[in-house]
Every structure is written in structure tokens, then in C-alpha cells.
Amino acid sequence: xxxxxxxxxxxxxxxxxxxxxxxxxxxxxxxxxxxxxxxxxxxxxxxxxxxxxxxxxxxxxxxxxxxxxxxxxxxxxxxxxxxxxxxxxxxxxxxxxxxxxxxxxxxxxxxxxxxxxxxxxxxxxxxxxxxxxxxxxxxxxxxxxxxxxxxxxxxxxxxxxxxxxxxxxxxxxxxxxxxxxxxxxxxxxxxxxxxxxxxxxxxxxxxxxxxxxxxxxxxxxxxxxxxxxxxxxxxxxxxxxxxxxxxxxxxxxxxxxxxxxxxxxxxxxxxxxxxxxxxxxxxxxxxxxxxxxxxxxxxxxxxxxxxxxxxxxxxxxxxxxxxxxxxxxxxxxxxxxxxxxxxxxxxx
Numbered sequence: 001x002x003x004x005x006x007x008x009x010x011x012x013x014x015x016x017x018x019x020x021x022x023x024x025x026x027x028x029x030x031x032x033x034x035x036x037x038x039x040x041x042x043x044x045x046x047x048x049x050x051x052x053x054x055x056x057x058x059x060x061x062x063x064x065x066x067x068x069x070x071x072x073x074x075x076x077x078x079x080x081x082x083x084x085x086x087x088x089x090x091x092x093x094x095x096x097x098x099x100x101x102x103x104x105x106x107x108x109x110x111x112x113x114x115x116x117x118x119x120x121x122x123x124x125x126x127x128x129x130x131x132x133x134x135x136x137x138x139x140x141x142x143x144x145x146x147x148x149x150x151x152x153x154x155x156x157x158x159x160x161x162x163x164x165x166x167x168x169x170x171x172x173x174x175x176x177x178x179x180x181x182x183x184x185x186x187x188x189x190x191x192x193x194x195x196x197x198x199x200x201x202x203x204x205x206x207x208x209x210x211x212x213x214x215x216x217x218x219x220x221x222x223x224x225x226x227x228x229x230x231x232x233x234x235x236x237x238x239x240x241x242x243x244x245x246x247x248x249x250x251x252x253x254x255x256x257x258x259x260x261x262x263x264x265x266x267x268x269x270x271x272x273x274x275x276x277x278x279x280x281x282x283x284x285x286x287x288x289x290x291x292x293x294x295x296x297x298x299x300x301x302x303x304x305x306x307x308x309x310x311x312x313x314x315x316x317x318x319x320x321x322x323x324x325x326x327x328x329x330x331x332x333x334x335x336x337x338x339x340x341x342x343x344x345x346x347x348x
Contacts, residue, residue, distance in 0.1 A: 106131035
């Protein structure tokens, strides 16, 4: 019995070793198939048949070959793998239809043959060409590559959050002490800065900060172009920057962005007729009135003696266009702020 038990235990160990070696053979075999499929695709072959007897002597070590010979499941079964790489071969270009496709868009999976066709398909389909990392994938179609993509997406999100946490401009305290300090600094510059409660959109968007070392404001600025139905946001605008310099990146024929310049074409062609307006806050009887700003002066000079709720919002309009904005000029109309009391006329 003792000998029998020892033989039985020895047989179990040998079976476990053989099973482990068999799994090693299978893993190496499948890895070899993947490598060969890539090589076959590069060589331009459409279909090829491979058998285990042809692969083992070439790509597997000698002890694995002996192990596979002992395995009835590997040797007695006719294992034939047909690698069909025709699915990897692109069809004709889906844009022009005349040439063979060479590229596939990561986002819409459209095939193109050249750079011109790639650009044309982006314009026609309004495609960004960037793979949608959050696209829906059903449970049946979910693979290891999708899992890896999700993992990298979460890693990128964590990296972005870490970079934002390290940004000295974004790492500003949101306590009442700091907000009161900013309001006091603005008051010294004759600016009535008002802060909204937590939860308001403007409070959440506002990135205005005061640099103690440089002793100046960096403003969060919103630009509205009603004639083009466009809206842009500028962050960290220094207080000594003129309004003309701020608008230069939008409407200057040479220094502005081509895409923005095309959208603001009406302003680019009529730069002499541009008016920069700012809404007057705390008007009597809830009247909506605007004051005109001087584009040759700095942002600080234009904000003096005015009420600013969270951050300045500038309306860039054309003089010749019809709009419902009532602009105040110097004259008899009275309005009050916390610093001055002036008389103004209403002009259209």
C-alpha cells in the first residue's frame, strides 16, 4: 500500500507537470500564430494554413516539443489554424473611391488613401479624427484592448487632475478670507468687485486671481460677439493689457487664429466700426444699460469706477448694426455706483 500510494502520488505530480507544460505549449503556440499573422499581413498574403507539426520544430524549444509529443490532445488531434488576414486589408478609399485606402480614421473608421482625402472626410463628416475613448462597447464585444483603453483613459484623467492640483494659479484658496482680500484689493483700484455665492455658474467659472508678488490682478474675461453669435473666454488676462491687444488675437487679419477669424469675418472687415461695451450693474429700476470702453486703454483703466460681478463681460458690437443695446454717454442721465455719481445721456 505504501508503495502504491507513493506511485500514485508520483503519477499525480508527473500529470501536473505535464499539464503545466501543455499549457505552456499552447500559450507559446498562440503567441507564434499572432507573430506570424502580423508577418503574413506585411508580406501581402491573404490566407495561409499552419499546423502544429510545422510550428513546433521551428519556434518551440526541444523540451516543449517532447512535451507536446507526449500529449495526446496535441498530437492525435489535427490542429489546423487558418489565419485570414483579408479583414486587415483595406478596401478602396471611401472618399474618392479611386485609390486603395491606406489610412483608417480612429473615430469614424472611414478609410482614406491620402492626406487630401483625410482632410476632406473630416470636413464633410465634421470628424475630429480623434478616437472616442468613451464610446459605448457592448459586453459581447468587450475585449482586452477595450479594457486597456479604459485603463489608460483613467490614468490620463488622474494625470490631468494631478497637474491641475500642482498648478499654482489654480491652487488658490476659496475661503472667505481670500475672497475678501481680493475685494479689498479691487476696492483700492476703484473697482467694486462682487462675489456670488457658491453654486452660481459665474462663481464656478471665475478664475480671477490677485498675484501678491506682482501686485496685480489676472482677470477672467468673457468676450461676446453678438453679430457673429460667438462667445470666447480669456483666462489670466493681466490688468495692464489693453483691450486692443486682447481683441487682436480674434479679429486681426494677420495675428488671429484662422478659424476664429473666419467666424468673426464681419468684425475683421469692419475693425474701425467696432465698439466695446460693458453692462452697467446695479442700475435703478432694473434698467439694462451699457457703457462704452476705450480700446486704447488698459483693462484696469476701463474697469475703474465700475461694478464687476465675478469677472468682466465685454460685448464687442459693430456701430452700423441694429441692436437693442442702450449705450450711455456723458450727459444728464444719472446712475450710481459705490464710488461715484455721474450724469449721462442715453444714446442709441
